[in-house]
Amino acid sequence: MLSPDLETRLAKVLDRLDNLLPKTEAEVDWSAKAFRWRRRNYLGMSAGELEPVERIAFVEESVIINADRQKEQLFRNTEQFVKGLPANNVLLSGARGTGKSSLIRACFSKYCNQGLRLIEVDKSDLRDLADIARMVSHRPEKFIVFCDDLSFEFGEGGYKELKAILDGSVASSGDNLLVYATSNRRHLMPEKMSDNLASSMDEDGELHPAETIEEKMSLSERFGLWLSFYPYSQKEYLSIAKVWTEHFGGTINEEWQTEALQFALQRGSRSGRVAYQFSRDWAGRTRLEKEDA
Incomplete structure (x- = not known):
C-alpha cells in the first residue's frame, strides 16, 4: 500500500505526463465558438489540436x-x-x-x-x-x-x-x-x-x-x-476613418480630415487598415487632451 505522500507525488507526475500527451477528440471543449488549430510537440512527436479561443475579436x-x-x-x-x-x-x-x-x-x-x-x-x-x-x-x-x-x-x-x-x-x-x-x-x-x-x-x-x-x-x-x-479612393478612405473614429469615441473637427490624409500619406496607402489605425490614434489623442484640459 502506498503512503499518502507517495500517492500525492505520483499524482503530480501523472498530471505532468498528461500535459505532455496530445489531447483526444473527447477532450476538445466544443462549447467554444472559435478555435485555433495548433501543432505541438509531445515527447519528440508533433500533433495538432483544436485550441479554444477565450477572447474572440468580434467585428460589428x-x-x-x-x-x-x-x-x-x-x-x-x-x-x-x-x-x-x-x-x-x-x-x-x-x-x-x-x-x-x-x-x-x-x-x-x-x-x-x-x-x-x-x-x-x-x-x-x-x-x-x-x-x-x-x-x-x-x-x-x-x-x-x-x-x-x-x-x-x-x-x-x-x-x-x-x-x-x-x-x-x-x-x-x-x-x-x-x-x-x-x-x-x-x-x-x-x-x-x-x-x-x-x-x-x-x-x-x-x-x-x-x-x-x-x-x-x-x-x-x-x-x-x-x-x-480594390484599393480605396480618398473619399472611401475618409468614410471608413469617420466610422472608426466615431466607434472609438473620437471627435470629428476641422483638423480631422487633414490629419487623416497626412496619416495615409505617411504610410503610402489609403487602406481600411490605415483608416482604422488613424482612428485609434486620433480618438486616443483627442480624448486624452480633453481629460488633461
Missing part, C-alpha cells in the same frame, strides 16, 4: 462599409451554410487592408449564435485539413476553416491538401465544413512571364494555357465564390 457588421456587394454575397452564402443548404467555399482576394479578414469576422459574429463555429488555421498547418475535417465531421455545428493571407510558393506544403479538401478528394469534407480564405493574390501562386511563353495556339487560333498556368489556376477555381476587393 456596421463598421464594414464600401463593400456592400461583397458583404451581401458572403452573408448570403454563410446563411445558406448555417441553415443546412448548399453553400460554397469562399476566396476573398485583392488589395491589402481593404477589409477581407474583417468581413469574415463580421460574418462569423453575426451567425455564431446560430451554430456557426470558426477554426483559424495557419497556412503552414493546411496539411492537417483532413484531420480537422474528420474531427468535426460528426458535430452538429457548422464550421468555417479560416485561413488568412493565403498564398503558396512552389513546393510549399499544404497546397495539395487544400485542393483535396476543396474538391477532388475521395474522402468528403462533409456538409458541416467550408473554407474561407483571404489572399492578396487571386491565383494564390506566383506568376512568371515564362509560364505564358510556354502557352500554345492550335491551328484554329485557340489559345491553350501551359500546364503550369493550369496548375496555378486550378486551386483558385476550386473556391465556388470569389469576392474581389
